[in-house]
Structures are given as C-alpha cells and as structure tokens.
Amino acid sequence: MNQLAAAWGWIIDPAHWAGPDGIPVRLGEHLLYTFAAVTLAALVAIPLGLLIGHTGRGRALAVGSSSAARAVPTLGLITLLALVWGVGIKAPMVAFVVLAIPSILAATYAGVDAVDPQVRDAARAVGMTGRQVLARVEVPLALPMMWGGIRSGTLQVVATATLAAYVGAGGLGRYLFRGLKTQDYPQMLAAALLVVALAIVLELLLGLAQRLGVPRGVREQFNG
Numbered sequence: 001m002n003q004l005a006a007a008w009g010w011i012i013d014p015a016h017w018a019g020p021d022g023i024p025v026r027l028g029e030h031l032l033y034t035f036a037a038v039t040l041a042a043l044v045a046i047p048l049g050l051l052i053g054h055t056g057r058g059r060a061l062a063v064g065s066s067s068a069a070r071a072v073p074t075l076g077l078i079t080l081l082a083l084v085w086g087v088g089i090k091a092p093m094v095a096f097v098v099l100a101i102p103s104i105l106a107a108t109y110a111g112v113d114a115v116d117p118q119v120r121d122a123a124r125a126v127g128m129t130g131r132q133v134l135a136r137v138e139v140p141l142a143l144p145m146m147w148g149g150i151r152s153g154t155l156q157v158v159a160t161a162t163l164a165a166y167v168g169a170g171g172l173g174r175y176l177f178r179g180l181k182t183q184d185y186p187q188m189l190a191a192a193l194l195v196v197a198l199a200i201v202l203e204l205l206l207g208l209a210q211r212l213g214v215p216r217g218v219r220e221q222f223n224g
Contacts, residue, residue: 003185003186003189004189006185006186006189007189007190007193008190008193009186010187011023011190011194021174023194025170026170026172026175027194027198029169029170029171030161030162030170030171030173030195030198033092033093033096033157033161033164033169033171034096034154034157034158034161034202036093037096037099037100037157037161038104038150038153038154038157040093041096041097041099041104041153042100042104042150042153044097044101044105045102045104045108045149046108046146048062048108048109049062049104049105049106049107049108049109049112049146050108050109050134052109052112053108053109053110053111053112053138053142054112054130054133054134054138056113062109063106066101066102066105066106067102069098069099069101069102070102072098074096074160074163075163075166077094077095077098078091078095078163078164078166078167079167081094081095082167087167087168088167088168088169089164089169089170091167092161092163092164092166092169093164095160095163096161096164099156099157099160100153100156100157101153103149103150103152103156104146104149104152105149106149107145107146107148107149107150107152108142108145108146108149110145111141111142111144111145111146112134112138112139112142114141114142114145115137115138115141115142119137119141120133120138123136123137144210147206147209147210148210150206151203151206151207151210154202154206155199155203158198158199158202159195159199161173162176162191162195165177172191172194172195172198173191174191175187175188175190176188176191176192179191
C-alpha cells in the first residue's frame with residue numbers, strides 16, 4: 001500500500017504535469033504511437049483479411065504468418081531494428097505494427113468467413129457481383145469481429161508501446177525505464193498505473209465506438 005500511495009503521489013505531483021517531460025506530453029506520445037501502429041496494421045491486415053475471407057484462398061498462409069508474428073519477441077525485434085536503423089521511433093513502430101497485424105487479420109477473415117453461405121447465395125441471386133457481395137453483405141456482417149480485432153490489437157500495442165523508450169523514443173515508458181535505472185520504484189509503478197488506466201479508457205471508448213458503429217441488427221445476429 002505504501003508503494004501505491006507513493007506512486008499516486010508521484011502522479012498527482014504538479015511538477016510531473018508540466019514541461020516537455022510532463023505526463024500530458026508522454027501520454028500524447030504514447031497515444032500517437034498506438035494509433036499510428038494500429039492504423040498502419042489495419043491498412044495491411046483488413047484488405048488482406050477481406051480477400052482471404054471472401055475467396056477462401058491463403059487461409060493457411062495467413063494463419064501461419066499470424067502465429068509466427070505473435071511468436072516474435074517484441075523487445076528483441078525492437079533491439080534488432082534499432083541496431084540497423086538507430087535509436088528513435090522507427091524501429092519500435094515497425095515492431096508495434098507487426099504486433100497488431102495478427103489480431104486484426106485473423107478477426108477480419110474470420111468475420112467474413114463466418115457469414116452464412118445462404119446469405120451470400122441470396123445476394124448473388126439478386127444479381128450482386130462479387131465485389132458488391134463483399135462490400136454490401138460480408139463486410140457489414142463481419143464488422144463486430146473486425147472491431148474486436150482492432151480492439152485487441154490496440155490493447156496489445158498500448159501495453160507494449162512502453163518499449164519505445166528503450167531505444168530513445170518517448171511515451172509513458174520513459175518513466176518506467178528512468179525509474180528502473182535510478183531505482184525510483186514509485187515512478188515505475190506510476191508509469192505502470194498510467195498505462196493500465198490508458199488501456200482501460202481505450203477499451204471503453206472502442207467498445208462504445210463498436211456499439212455505435214455496428215448496426216443493432218448485426219450486433220444481435222453476431223451475439224446470437
């Protein structure tokens with residue numbers, strides 16, 4: 001309890017909310033890294049997942065690639081890339097994108113693949129082309145699972161984005177690594193609490209966005 005109280009005291013200290021090393025700045029950097037990585041991952045994973053789910057081709061390759069990507073140690077990948085590219089955000093950003101892709105890819109193709117074949121047949125029977133079936137039928141019905149993949153990828157990245165500070169970038173990890181170096185355990189615990197709080201807030205916001213963005217009928221069919 002004393003450590004928690006000390007960490008809370010560190011968080012509410014006005015000195016830690018001002019300047020270029022203040023909590024708002026580091027929090028903004030952490031959010032920027034997270035959203036940039038998830039966006040880049042989605043730009044790769046969603047089109048690929050839609051293609052695999054719609055055509056049924058490449059599923060084994062996608063599953064194998066996703067499993068391999070999940071098995072890659074993020075810290076090791078960041079260190080390796082940093083040795084090649086130098087310190088900064090470039091190396092951790094690539095690692096975060098690699099981390100986020102499997103969840104989004106798997107959820108996207110699984111969502112499309114789970115669409116009732118009779119629904120597809122009915123869409124084709126009324127004259128829809130393959131692209132129209134994908135855009136007007138499969139994607140809307142797959143939205144709940146796609147959102148789930150994005151939520152999962154976001155939480156994975158926001159928790160791992162602390163490692164950006166390991167190679168000289170910013171984010172809340174700065175406090176964690178600084179505290180580790182100086183044995184300032186309240187600062188380390190404060191950094192962990194801030195990351196946990198951020199993850200909870202993002203989960204709630206993404207859950208709300210999913211509820212608002214997915215039609216009620218689709219949600220009910222998915223939940224049923």
